Amino acid sequence: MNRLNFAMVCASNNNRSMEAHALLEQNNFQVGSFGVGGHVKLPGPSAKEPNVYKFGTSYQIMMEDLEKKDRSLYTRNGILNMLRRNMAVKLAPQRWQDSKEQFDVAMTFQERVMEHLVEDMNGREQTSMRRLLVVNMDVKDNHEEAANAAPQALLLCQMIQDAEDWEDDIDEIMDKFEAQTGRRPLYTICFY
């Protein structure tokens, strides 16, 4: 059975996607993670003062920057821990729109992210006709929800991976997943 190539996608490629990325990687999935936002935004001292970085800025640099700014604050709100986790997974956040890699399944964690992803896929030139299953699970952007959602993402990815042909079974997979988790993801299919 061919191993599918999974992509975990959120807005800033820090919390939700990285949580799922880390978990899927631990379970030997072929996985990548991305963000679709314009910049990487991390919570700051207030809602109006986020910490903004460019995609590609390494997690290490982000962590050092935040430690320098207010170590206790970012320790308290879990940002530094999150960045440490991310550093163990990969070097830096990646932007979906800039990625040329082709995946079989992209899992998004917010409907808006899914829209961005689909819009990007629609705008791309279709050359290989390779299919991309885009699945969205709405997850709030906080550590707890991300931690809760990652196992569910793993479960869904496992189901898709186990299917002989996900195109044939996608609706059954969604039904089954809903029955197990109570969560009904939305999906669409794009082409490379």
Place this chain on the structure above:
Amino acid sequence: MKQEPEQDVSQHDLAVQLLNDCKLASEGPDKVDILKQLSEILLFRAQHLIEEFVPEIVELLTEPKPVPLYVVELMEALVKAKAHVTVIDHALICMQSLLSDAIVANVRKAAILASVTIFKAAFGVAAHAGTSGSSSEVVKMWKAMCSLKASIQALMTSPTASDSVKHMAMKFVEQAVLMYSAEEHPFLSAGSSMQMLQLVKIPRPHPFLSAAQVTQEAIADFGALLELLKPPQMQDPKGSTVILAMKAVVNIFQRRPRLLGRGMSALLTASTTKTVNASVQNNLKTCLLTMLKHPDPAAVPWRKKIADALTNMGEGEAAKTELRRFERQARKGRQPPGSAAPEPDAKRMKPDPETAGPAGPSSSVHATQQSAQPAGQQTTASAGIKLEDPDMTRVTTLADLARHAGYIARLHAQGDYDKLDQMLKTIPAGVLADAVFDNMARIPSPEAVGAHSGAQSSALFARMLKQGLGGRGPSPAPAATPPHSAFATPPQEQPPAKPSAKAQSPIPGPPAVKGEGQAQAMVASGQGQLVKRVVDPALAQRPKALGLEAAGGMRQLALQRIVQASRTPLRDFRAALLGRLAVKVGEKGSLGDDLLDHILSDFNSGGGYELAMHWLFSLFAQQIPVQAPSSAPEQLQQARASLSGTFSGFHPVLPDPQAPVSGSEALAGSGHMPSQALSTAQEPHASMDVVASQSQPGEHAQHSSKAGPSPMETDSPEQAPRPSDSKEAAAGPSSQDAPEASAHAASSKPAGKANEHPEVVKGQTAEDVQHKLEGQGGADQAQTVARREQGLPMQDTLAEAGGLEGEEAAVSSVADSNAPANSSRRPNSAPAAAERTKQAEPLLDDRPLDHPRQSGSEPEPVPRQPASTDAAAMVPHTGELAVSPAGLMDGIGDVAEDMPEAAMVSSEGPLAEQRSLALQDTLYETVLIAILEGLREMVPEDNGMQDILLDAPCLPHPAVLNFLGRLRKDDEARGSQALKCAAHIIKFRPANRMEALPVILDAAVGPQPQVRLQAILRIGSHLLPKPGLAPTIKAFAASRLKLLHQSPPPAAADQPPAAAELAAQPAKPPAEDADVTLEPDPTPAHADEYNPQEVRARAEARARQACSLYVSLVPRTTGMLQGLLQSYALADPISRKVLEQLGDSLAVALKSTNPELLAAVVGHPAGSEPLLLSMLVKLTEAPLKKDRDGNQTQDHPPPSELVVACKDAFHLGQDSNFLVPVMGALSSQEVLSLLPHLIPLETARLQQAFDRLMRNRPDRDDLAVDMLVKLVKLDGLPKGFSRPDQRECVARMVGLSAWFGAEHLAKAINQLAQMNPLPVMFMRLLIGIVQKRPRTLHVFMADKLAGLISQNIWTQPSHWKGWLILATQLAPASYPTLLQLPVSILHGGLTTYPGLKPKVPELVRYAQSAECKVVVPSQMIHMLDSQASSGSAGRPD
């Protein structure tokens, strides 16, 4: 790639060896590895071996897994590397075999995926076969390809196919549709797998392929995709297939917007289908949003529907956001909706630098075509003459259009329908409509047209135009390059014909097509080259002479087809066509009904309004005879001028002032628009240069004489009146020849517009704007711009309401209900009207929002031009448009606003009256009323009816008046609508003022309270100030007020009359004027009509109905107050009560210094005092404030004028009531001196008097004491005033605790008690205090009683009894005082006032108790005991 022979040999051998090894290998993966080596050789080292080895590779399909899968990949790669017939053919065989045999879905999917590439290659080879010569191999290959395509398409819905196979099949079909509907410019980057699709062109002639065939296949394939969006699939809980179908459809839409019309409705229908799959629903929303964002003009007509669908799906906010974005862009002028927009997915549009020329897409097209064509074809194409794009906005006549027929033919021949569409959009709709009707006989049959839609319609039309015009205009058409026109009807190649002999002839009339089968003609180019003109078979029919019946039938058919073609982007064009049709409507037949239905169903969004105007103006021009008095050219000038200003969007043209003309000709006589001799009267797009030329009648006459009648008239059985013989002679030999003559006139002055007619040049700017507006959205914009250009004010609806601020408070309180102050001021929320308004926005972002058709609000009118009293000399600042009150049409809205009222009213009447009478019982009147009746069905907030009434050329009465009257009586909403219409007629159509005025006047005395209020508001604030209207309004109001003089209705009786009494009562006496009546309340009479309350309420309502208007007019009109007072004096009690209620509001409106009011105070009619006093009291009821001490203060004391007037009134009539309102302004001395006159006042009035007197007065404490003292010791009573009255008065004063407190009373008692003798009313005062103020001052007064003992009070008989009464009432506080009396005196007192006896036992007990501090002699005790024992018999007398 060339290889060395040795290398070739070695490669060949190696390939053979590898192939053998592959076959001999036992395991599938080993075979694949070997095959990969083979593919390396074939693809990169020796491509020439591909043809040889490909059959061997195909045979490998029988090998075990995974060989077939790799074979598919290899075949695809081989086809890419060498797109040769043999290779493709084998690849096709391979794919077909896999599709039919393969069980494994992966292999099928791979085969379908590879088929896309193979299909592209096959299509390219097949397309080029037309140039390289036909071969049986190519034909065979193409058939195999078609078979493969059919197989794949069948898989989309095959029950045996897995979903994944279906998905790939859908993707294949999507790509096939895109390929078959290829654009002429590539939008993919070099190297793209799809690039080749975009470049495939089908050259002409082609042995077995045609653009039409390809198009049909594309449509069929697209239809198959759309089938997947229908309910059975949509409702399937498994949604992946539907999702992919949706995405495929949207992908096609994005890349081929011209297909929007074919499938968008299916997508929208899908949005209404309920599906249980949330993902499907979500994808549908995404797809619709994507389409909503699509910038292509073809998507514009769908936006609203898409937005609606999204709204229904809960995405309304996103839809609105997108719509707002488009609106913003349109406003900024960056990207007007519907105009040329950037191609979708611009980022993927990367034209090949080799094919994209510097001239943009157009040159890119040609370059692409040339690159795809063989050398010979390229030579032909390059031989074409390069023409500059003509400026079609300058086309004003069919002759102009004919000059560009060659260009049209070229575009058509090239299949450049996009450009053709754009060009058609820039041609004024009126010219296009003329062309259509002049070529009606050539319009293809419905069956032929039925196969086309959208862009095809314009293509067909262009071909028709080309056929009709191409042979006559000077056509410098180049040789056309045979194109690949994806959606063109397949042309039929015909041998060349000779050049047309009528190349220079003007336009209309049936074309002289020679021969029935002549489907192709040749048009002579300017350079003598022959241009192949391809004629659709449907267009090649021989024109037939149209009889009356045939013409009617054809028009009916045309109407249906035009109406049904609602998707065409050329909406103005449709409107113009329908406008032409409207002219042909007779009184018989159903064409008129159909048109009317169309107008009403499409009134706000589809140009129905414009069509209605077309129709009305045309009928007006036909039906009203206008005789231009030769002796009065000035009047004609005025009439002409008025026409230009009446409806600036509809610029009629006036005739030669020296010749008698018909109405039709009066409106149709453009020297520059010979073919529009009639159309100028019919359509709103007549050129501005004609209007501009009106200031120079001589030149205009010259043009008119050359113009001749319209070609339209030649086939019209309902022609307008013909010109006179003399004019005919000048115009030309016949109507058939007129076009030639006109064209000659036009062609003889090619540059004459600029050189010989400076006035035309002046008008050109306006014309340009006009045409530009027409091209983009309607007559409204053009009208607005024209108005602005003329310096004319816009029609404003609520400008009148804007001035209501000052009177609203007054008159709104006049209303008996809490109705909204002005419901007519509501914003125009009618969506239909908003839609119509929205059309104007793109170009009118800076327009003043005050036109009633463009704004629901009613802003202030724009500043007027300085008005001159000389109406004939009223020329706006442009100097081009003269306006006159004596216009040919009486609907001179804008003009009227600029005219002095007096001049307007005095001069407009007779002509308007004459025309109105002439239009009675005519088709014009019928149509106008029918339109109005139809609009009655719309929501009342819609402004359509008002627009029609304002812009119609004439309002025949009494039909319009009757209609408005009926409308007013419908309900309150309709009543408001009728009012609004009538008010606008009065404001903007002064000639119809007097006809419209009764509608508002009747409403002002009507039974509907809200409508009545609105009418009163309008009359008071806007109509009354207009000269000429005030007398009528006043007389009307007075006549209704007089209805109050009648005897009171039975309801006035306090007791309900018996039924017999009511039946026996005589009928209500008629009013003085028998015609003056009030409308009965439409609400049905209550069953309990003898219930006095019900009847009284109805009587009050009726009285209010009669007098409200008059009352509202009083503040604005001097002298009416006296009339009101007189009527009050004569009115019945119920009416009086109503008037008094209204009087409060009236007083506020009048204000206390109003001279009329002051005069009325002094000299009021007898019997009117209650009303007058009620008003004065209301006026002096100033709002109260509290000072720092919490006391109420009056900010504004009565003005001195009012005080003087009231004093005068008092002195004249000795009516102290008139002092009450001004008591606050009187000094203390005056008050004390006038006090005797105040005593007789009624209690309520006295209360009012003291309220005003004491409020806000610093010396009020002293004054209160003084007044009490003064009143008590008053000796000389006023005439007619008795002592009991004085007692009563004292008691009432004592009861006014607000102003006479305990302290005041005590002070007054002290002062009075010290007097000797005591005042007569002293004891009465004390008794009154005890009675009115219980538990107040009892101890204090008991002490005073004791003090009076020392004064031997029993010696004063008048006070002694009072003393005893008071002692009785003060008991037991008075017991010590009583015990201080001498025994004999007390004994005598008991005799004098037996009422004291019941208190004796208690008095005895008190005297014997320890509480008693008084030394009581024993005789007193004995006397009291004896009185007590015998007192049981004593009763107070």
